[in-house]
Amino acid sequence: MARGKIQLRRIENTTSRQVTFSKRRNGLLKKAYELSVLCDAEVAVLIFSQKGRLYEFSSNSEIQKTIDRYRRSTYDMDTYKSNLDQCILHLKQETTDMERKIELLEVSLRKLSGECLGSCSIDEIQMIGDQLERSLSSIRARKPLCLV
Known part of the structure; x- marks a missing residue:
C-alpha cells in the first residue's frame, strides 16, 4: 500500500x-x-x-575525525579556489599585455611594408629606412651562402 x-x-x-x-x-x-x-x-x-x-x-570510531576531515577538505577547496582565482587574474592580465604587443607589432609591420607611412614623422620614416637597409644588407650577405 x-x-x-x-x-x-x-x-x-x-x-x-x-x-x-x-x-x-x-x-x-x-x-x-x-x-x-x-x-x-x-x-x-x-x-x-x-x-x-x-x-x-x-x-x-570517532565522529570528530570525520568532522576534522570535512574541515580540512573545505579548507583545501577554499585555498584551491583562491589560487585558481589568482591564476585566472594573472592570465587575463597576460592576455591583455599580449594583445597590446600584437597590436604594436602589426602597426610596426604595416609601417615596414609601407602601408601607413602617411601618419609617420620624418624621424620615424628615417628609422624605417635604416631598418630596411640593415635587413637588405643582411639578406645580401646570406644570399651567397644559400646558393652554395
Missing part, C-alpha cells in the same frame, strides 16, 4: 511531532548505517532535537 504525499510543514501537536521526530531520526540513522556498510563510505550524522538533545552516528 502506497503512502500519500504529506505536506511539509511544522507539526503543531507536540506529541505527534515528538513521535514523528523519533521515527524519522531512527530511519535516518539506519540509512546512514546502511550507506556506510554497503558502500564503505565514511558517514557522520548529527541531529539536535527541539530540546537540544544530541543524537549522532559515525561510521568510524
Whole structure:
C-alpha cells in the first residue's frame, strides 16, 4: 500500500511531532548505517532535537575525525579556489599585455611594408629606412651562402 504525499510543514501537536521526530531520526540513522556498510563510505550524522538533545552516528570510531576531515577538505577547496582565482587574474592580465604587443607589432609591420607611412614623422620614416637597409644588407650577405 502506497503512502500519500504529506505536506511539509511544522507539526503543531507536540506529541505527534515528538513521535514523528523519533521515527524519522531512527530511519535516518539506519540509512546512514546502511550507506556506510554497503558502500564503505565514511558517514557522520548529527541531529539536535527541539530540546537540544544530541543524537549522532559515525561510521568510524570517532565522529570528530570525520568532522576534522570535512574541515580540512573545505579548507583545501577554499585555498584551491583562491589560487585558481589568482591564476585566472594573472592570465587575463597576460592576455591583455599580449594583445597590446600584437597590436604594436602589426602597426610596426604595416609601417615596414609601407602601408601607413602617411601618419609617420620624418624621424620615424628615417628609422624605417635604416631598418630596411640593415635587413637588405643582411639578406645580401646570406644570399651567397644559400646558393652554395
